[in-house]
Amino acid sequence: MDDSLRELYQEVILDHSRHPRHFGPLDHASHTGEGHNPLCGDRVKIYLSVGDDGRIKDISFEGRGCAISQASASLMTDMLAGRTVAEAETLMGGFLHLVKGEDAGGLDADDRDRLNVMAGVSAFPMRVKCATLAWHTMKSALEGGVAKTE
């Protein structure tokens, strides 16, 4: 198989997409956001419970989409639980660089390694928006709006 395809659909990604973590609504969400990719009709909803200390106590998602968008949402929720909002934004910044094939400076090595499973998408420009949908939706949820990526 072509290497870039192997990289894109590596086992970690397929595992996340088949068995998404933190899937389903959150009863006590303080923030929610809905994202929509008009290109393919995929939708994602992000639930966040943010404490007074600015820390994400709980996060979940639901939605339907391709393996890339589902894996990205699952991985994101896995990584953001327990982080501060400021840390979430730093991670998102690094992630957006990474999926475009750019240097994800500013992330610590652990985070970079975990996010790196999504880096293969940079070889597929038409699919980058699949990977970023959940992150943009998370950000808009924190900002209290509705995300629309195109």
Next chain:
Amino acid sequence: MMAQTKATSPAFVPPRGDFEILARPVHGKPLAYLDSAASAQKPRRVLEAMEAFATSEYANVHRGVHHLSAVATQRYEEARETVRRFLGARSADEIVFTRNGTEAINLVASSWLAPRIEPGDEIVLTVMEHHSNIVPWHFLRERDGAVLRWVDVADDGSLGAAAVAEAIGPRTKLVAVTHMSNVLGTVSPLKAIIAAAHARGVPVLVDGCQGAVHEVVDVRELDADFYVITGHKLYGPTGIGALYAKMAHLKAMRPMLGGGEMIREVTRDKITYADPPARFEAGTPPIIESVGLAAALDYITAFDRAAVKAHELSLLSYARDAVRPFNWLRLVGDAPAKGAILSFEAEGMHAHDLATILDREGVAVRAGHHCAQPLMDRFGVVSTTRASFALYSTREDVEALVAGLEKARKILG
């Protein structure tokens, strides 16, 4: 007992050589272009016709008195005549050039229907319409209080003329229906639909963007009120489409765009409009594209169109047979009256993942909602993968698709 004989028409040989792009590799694999329903490739003859025109005969049309303007005007009007012939219209004046099919439908919505809509008036349309034959009617719902009456298709994707007829009521102002669904491939029973609508005094708009590519169109025989085509799906250039409308309708239509070319007289206090079709062609039209479109229509009609259709349908049936053993694949749209489009949903595989893997095998398909979200809702799917066949498609294209599907199943399944 006599042996069954195969189809009697001589085998159609796909003219691959006319389409240089089909010989290029993609990701190091031979290209299997199965996305012609989105846009068809252009034969060399079309490109040459545009180049020759732009190289030696080009100027603006209907304006100058100089030689080139006269020649260009003649070419442009000849293109209109070619479209007339292709659609079987009575007069070339019933052909309005537009930017694409979408603009043609919007023209009917804003110039013909909008002024006739009272709140509560109804527009009948089917769930298998493309967004371009939905959104302009939604505009009239939002702005003028029109009510959209949706006609469902059967589970196999068939559209019954009776279902359309039932949806027509005393307040129906227009029936808008596709000739051929861009997702299901379903070919609409147009004659019966139009007859039923006319029996109630309701005009019919036909979206022929897909249908005109595969079916021989005769707007007079159909008695269609409006028929819409787009150039780029007809092996022609982008940037040009056409609206056929009966002259009585055109005469009763107000202009949509204002500008040069569409007026008779402009003073400080008032304007009078040109007669159709000029009334609807404000500004410099797609002149070079009109020459390309005419060349494309000449190209298509030089073939035995029944043989082309039989060829495309034979590929559809070859593909259907090949995927039949795949119990993880569900066809969306299996109507008896169906053109050469294969849409499907694959279990556990999202259309975009599938299309990405197929792409790496050189197989170009469309994945997504195909600008037909009401239809996706109808079939309970978010998106489908679609392979569409054209006159240049081959069995090798189908085989590449099938091999790619098996590979995708291995990776994602």
